[in-house]
Amino acid sequence: MKRAIGLAVLITVLAVLATPSQAAPTAQPTTTITLVAHDSFAVSKSVLAAFTKDTGIKVKILQSGDAGAALNQAILASQSGAPLGDAFFGVDNTFLSRALDAKIFAPYSSPALSSVPPQYQLDATHRLTPIDHGDVCITYDKQWFAKRKLAVPTTLGDLTKPSYKGKLVVENPATSSPGLAFLLATVARYGRSGWRGYWDKLRANDVKVDDDWNKAYDGDFTQGGNQGTYPLVVSYATDPAAGVYFSKPQPKVSPIGTMLSSCFRQVEFAGVLKGSEHVAAARKLVDFMLSQRFQRDMPLQMFVFPVRNGTPLPAVFQKYAQVAPDPLTLPAKEVGGNRDQWIEQWTNTVLR
Numbered sequence: 001m002k003r004a005i006g007l008a009v010l011i012t013v014l015a016v017l018a019t020p021s022q023a024a025p026t027a028q029p030t031t032t033i034t035l036v037a038h039d040s041f042a043v044s045k046s047v048l049a050a051f052t053k054d055t056g057i058k059v060k061i062l063q064s065g066d067a068g069a070a071l072n073q074a075i076l077a078s079q080s081g082a083p084l085g086d087a088f089f090g091v092d093n094t095f096l097s098r099a100l101d102a103k104i105f106a107p108y109s110s111p112a113l114s115s116v117p118p119q120y121q122l123d124a125t126h127r128l129t130p131i132d133h134g135d136v137c138i139t140y141d142k143q144w145f146a147k148r149k150l151a152v153p154t155t156l157g158d159l160t161k162p163s164y165k166g167k168l169v170v171e172n173p174a175t176s177s178p179g180l181a182f183l184l185a186t187v188a189r190y191g192r193s194g195w196r197g198y199w200d201k202l203r204a205n206d207v208k209v210d211d212d213w214n215k216a217y218d219g220d221f222t223q224g225g226n227q228g229t230y231p232l233v234v235s236y237a238t239d240p241a242a243g244v245y246f247s248k249p250q251p252k253v254s255p256i257g258t259m260l261s262s263c264f265r266q267v268e269f270a271g272v273l274k275g276s277e278h279v280a281a282a283r284k285l286v287d288f289m290l291s292q293r294f295q296r297d298m299p300l301q302m303f304v305f306p307v308r309n310g311t312p313l314p315a316v317f318q319k320y321a322q323v324a325p326d327p328l329t330l331p332a333k334e335v336g337g338n339r340d341q342w343i344e345q346w347t348n349t350v351l352r
Contacts, residue, residue: 200349
């Protein structure tokens with residue numbers, strides 16, 4: 001009996017050793033795709049590593065300037081027959097019609113869109129998929145104003161007053177998505193007949209113009225990384241949360257405030273670039289960007305709000321990040337029909 005049992009065990013062991021599934025694991029085939037994005041794109045290494053582990057797809061990030069500049073490069077490259085990559089992140093609603101008219105994105109309707117509210121799904125053709133949202137606003141350095149006992153501006157009109165001469169830095173709407181969003185905010189506030197007159201006043205009040213958000217915020221803003229000299233900047237309503245998160249030690253009150261009356265709602269999208277040799281992999285990346293894991297990672301990486309319903313927000317976001325209760329808006333069709341003309345008029349008004 002013992003011998004029979006021993007023989008059975010030996011046979012079982014030999015069978016297990018001979019089974020292919022018990023052989024040394026074979027490395028999963030790896031595909032590398034390129035995600036073209038603006039310079040503010042960020043994701044945790046562990047999150048991207050999880051995507052690679054689950055799918056065998058490695059993601060190379062190609063940062064290409066501010067959102068407007070990155071989109072322009074992607075359009076030019078695609079028109080020349082050599083797309084910059086396989087997927088793109090960073091088109092927002094201010095550049096949406098330009099991106100769609102250029103026809104550089106392939107249609108793809110992600111199953112994960114079922115978790116995204118309709119208000120963010122602005123492309124009925126499903127060439128661009130909503131990923132995040134936030135408000136572009138004037139933000140300010142609380143400490144700077146407090147030390148000088150100067151009242152903080154509360155309206156767009158305030159910014160043209162002598163008290164705020166040489167204190168505001170904005171971004172060029174031709175190359176920057178927050179810059180374009182702020183231009184559109186002034187069009188929404190002052191109308192087609194009045195917005196250029198408003199910018200005439202800002203120019204007379206020594207408004208500074210930078211090419212992109214990084215230069216304006218990190219370079220010129222008094223609360224930025226380089227401790228600039230401008231206490232007012234076109235940026236985001238999540239800046240108060242960032243001001244706390246990146247401070248050591250973290251203060252109980254944010255050093256940054258937001259002029260909520262100046263805000264313009266922004267939605268950012270991702271899409272599969274036409275001409276990609278890895279369409280299936282690029283689609284999986286779009287799906288992943290709408291996953292709970294990626295959406296939970298975004299707030300403290302890019303300081304934007306996730307579009308996926310039910311995504312938990314970090315505590316610092318819940319306490320300090322803001323959403324304008326009544327943001328300035330313009331219909332997408334109106335933006336698409338007038339954006340280039342408005343940018344040209346802005347350039348003639350402010351820079352020439």
